[in-house]
Amino acid sequence: MSRLARLAAAHGVATSYAPAPGRTVEVPDDTVVAALAALGVDASTPRALRAALERHEQDALRLLPPTVVLRTGSGRHTLPSFPDGTVLRVLAESGETLDWGPGVKLPPGVHSLRAQAPDGRAAHATLIAAPDGFPAPRTRAGAGRGYGLLVQLYSVLSSRSWGMGDLADLADLADWSGRTLGADFLQLNPLHAAVPGAAGAPSDPSPYRPSSRRYPDPVHLRVEDVPEYGALRGADRERAGALLARADALRAGVLEGGAHIDRDAVWALKREALALVHRVPLPPGRRAAYCDYLAEQGTALEDHATWCALAELHGPDWRDWPQGLDDPRSARTARARGEHMERVDFHCRLAWLADEQLERAQRTAREAGMPVGLVHDLAVGVHPHGADAWAQQQVFASGMSVGAPPDAFNPHGQDWGLPPWRPDALARTGYAAYREVLAGQLRHTGALRVDHVMGHSRLWWIPEGRKATEGCYVRYDSEAMFGCLALAAHRADAAVIGEDLGTVESGIREDLARRGAMGTSVLWFERDYASASPGGEAEPLAPADWRADCLATVTTHDLPSTAARLTGEHVALRHRLGLLSRTLSEERCADSSEVAEWLSHFVRLGLLPEGVGDEEGEVRAAYRFLARTPARMLGVWLPDAVGDRRPQNLPGTSSEYPNWRLPVADADGRPVSLEDLAASPRAHALLADVRDALR
Numbered sequence: 001m002s003r004l005a006r007l008a009a010a011h012g013v014a015t016s017y018a019p020a021p022g023r024t025v026e027v028p029d030d031t032v033v034a035a036l037a038a039l040g041v042d043a044s045t046p047r048a049l050r051a052a053l054e055r056h057e058q059d060a061l062r063l064l065p066p067t068v069v070l071r072t073g074s075g076r077h078t079l080p081s082f083p084d085g086t087v088l089r090v091l092a093e094s095g096e097t098l099d100w101g102p103g104v105k106l107p108p109g110v111h112s113l114r115a116q117a118p119d120g121r122a123a124h125a126t127l128i129a130a131p132d133g134f135p136a137p138r139t140r141a142g143a144g145r146g147y148g149l150l151v152q153l154y155s156v157l158s159s160r161s162w163g164m165g166d167l168a169d170l171a172d173l174a175d176w177s178g179r180t181l182g183a184d185f186l187q188l189n190p191l192h193a194a195v196p197g198a199a200g201a202p203s204d205p206s207p208y209r210p211s212s213r214r215y216p217d218p219v220h221l222r223v224e225d226v227p228e229y230g231a232l233r234g235a236d237r238e239r240a241g242a243l244l245a246r247a248d249a250l251r252a253g254v255l256e257g258g259a260h261i262d263r264d265a266v267w268a269l270k271r272e273a274l275a276l277v278h279r280v281p282l283p284p285g286r287r288a289a290y291c292d293y294l295a296e297q298g299t300a301l302e303d304h305a306t307w308c309a310l311a312e313l314h315g316p317d318w319r320d321w322p323q324g325l326d327d328p329r330s331a332r333t334a335r336a337r338g339e340h341m342e343r344v345d346f347h348c349r350l351a352w353l354a355d356e357q358l359e360r361a362q363r364t365a366r367e368a369g370m371p372v373g374l375v376h377d378l379a380v381g382v383h384p385h386g387a388d389a390w391a392q393q394q395v396f397a398s399g400m401s402v403g404a405p406p407d408a409f410n411p412h413g414q415d416w417g418l419p420p421w422r423p424d425a426l427a428r429t430g431y432a433a434y435r436e437v438l439a440g441q442l443r444h445t446g447a448l449r450v451d452h453v454m455g456h457s458r459l460w461w462i463p464e465g466r467k468a469t470e471g472c473y474v475r476y477d478s479e480a481m482f483g484c485l486a487l488a489a490h491r492a493d494a495a496v497i498g499e500d501l502g503t504v505e506s507g508i509r510e511d512l513a514r515r516g517a518m519g520t521s522v523l524w525f526e527r528d529y530a531s532a533s534p535g536g537e538a539e540p541l542a543p544a545d546w547r548a549d550c551l552a553t554v555t556t557h558d559l560p561s562t563a564a565r566l567t568g569e570h571v572a573l574r575h576r577l578g579l580l581s582r583t584l585s586e587e588r589c590a591d592s593s594e595v596a597e598w599l600s601h602f603v604r605l606g607l608l609p610e611g612v613g614d615e616e617g618e619v620r621a622a623y624r625f626l627a628r629t630p631a632r633m634l635g636v637w638l639p640d641a642v643g644d645r646r647p648q649n650l651p652g653t654s655s656e657y658p659n660w661r662l663p664v665a666d667a668d669g670r671p672v673s674l675e676d677l678a679a680s681p682r683a684h685a686l687l688a689d690v691r692d693a694l695r
Helices: 003-010 029-038 046-059 167-179 227-231 234-255 263-278 284-314 331-339 341-367 387-391 423-428 432-441 478-492 508-515 562-567 569-576 584-604 615-628 638-642 674-679 681-694
Strands: 016-020 023-026 067-071 087-091 097-099 109-116 122-130 146-151 185-188 212-216 373-378 400-404 414-418 447-450 458-463 472-475 495-498 519-522 550-553 633-637
Touching: 003 029, 003 046, 029 400, 029 458, 029 472, 067 423, 067 478, 122 478, 146 167, 146 638, 146 681, 167 185, 167 341, 167 373, 167 674, 185 447, 212 284, 212 341, 212 387, 212 432, 227 263, 234 263, 263 341, 284 331, 284 341, 284 387, 331 341, 341 373, 373 432, 432 478, 478 495, 478 508, 495 519, 508 519, 562 569, 562 584, 562 615, 569 584, 584 615, 615 633, 615 681, 633 638, 633 681, 638 674, 638 681
Parallel strands: 067 122, 146 185, 146 633, 185 373, 373 447, 447 495, 519 550, 550 633
Antiparallel strands: 016 023, 087 097, 087 109, 109 122, 400 414, 400 458, 458 472
């Protein structure tokens, strides 16, 4: 093994990968060198290589690694071996000091560990003591399984929305679907705070490229539901009324005029209205509650609000800010925070108000009978220009982007434009940054969906300026990452759903299943590959052979709606946009053959009494099929309930398609309001069918 390969292995950088069974691709040396540099390891010359290997050998002699993980149930841990007579002492979160040894049970938590060896050596480490597994998803009394709706919140507008769905709409949707439809949960798109657009440019509408995963975006606020809104008087009240009238026009343009959702226009109105509300003094009780929130959130919220205020002044990319402001701990940043304290407080207040309305939505869901309620979605990373990347620079790998290697579906690989966390920096800081993200995401939820959950084990790093094909895998300490997740989920009593679609490293799904996490299974991808003959097509997997520990669904936000899949509309759309890799006739032939195979499967199982050719019946048959599986959670894509044929996101497009900007619509493309949805016979028929099939 070469020196470079040895050094790469020591730091978790892979020098090859397998895009398909039996095929190995070597990673270019310059990619490996770039990945090591992003980890703070110089491998650019033979002398630097030798020095880096020597440093690693010295580091390996430490008594303790920076972070140690303990599974409190089984007692499994990541402690290294010690000289006989070494004493381990734990300073627990509670302040209690414990000697750790055989038979000593440590409570779950994040503790401090000290090792003292007989030869005088001593070391400190963060000790993450986590339950062995994740909580199971709650179900209604007497039911072992549950169903819910998969919802892109911005797309569900009510008659009171300001041009996009908001947190009050979410509470109404939860109340209706819980009480009337017997739904158990609502799985949402990420509600993370977004990066605003540069001057005159639109913001990135993708909820998967957020500014911060720690705080929700105030664009989701229902302004009129903020208590201080009712105290507006005089000119401020008149101005708020004018803004409300403009919001009515925005909403009408989407629901009646065929306009796309304009998040920037919505936020411009809400930001001005909320600035008016911010001038209203908080009454004593609410002032005390706000102060409690500020104290609880501490530096994390102050950093987030400071970034928001500075982005208003200098643009959204902190790397272009005046010298000194690119460092959240600099004296210049401290001065700027003081000079603009009013705007910093404004953004702190918005985070608090969004937290309040999220709490109300979850409480409404539970009061409506939902055992789980809201299921939040944790994006895999953050925007390089955003608040988290600015505030937590020490744990992000500079000059790197996360993506995916080439595979059968994406021969050119994928570059998601998200900076990865440095695994060494996470370990050195006791995974504080990840624990902080999880604490924020699990405040008001019954379960958490983790996007690209495989990233807890390894991520595909792409050096800046390189193609996605020129990346490499970098390994993370999955025991620590999953330990943080298990501890946070345990404290919130929330289930975990891992998005484990696509290329998954061997053993990850099995590890998640042993821990009690749900996976994600999509109907069109579930085939009996194990029984397929060499070179032959795999048949649809029988319902009884599906895994039980999963969220089962027919489609997702990145796939065609079920009606579009059944009718072939998704092929026509991709043809119009020039996205087909084969001729239109070849694509249509392959697509219709696959659909016919599934419909025939439904007919054989007695799931399509309406007969082939009845589109609504075919959609219902797909969900009846899911109900036949043992899946513990069944998710209904909300647009399927009204026959929507448009995807919310079309991978491979940006300006060519209005990704993340479409309201839910019916089969004819007419937008459907929340009130119309609640009155829709088609929606009621499908959802009652699912509920009855399960129960």
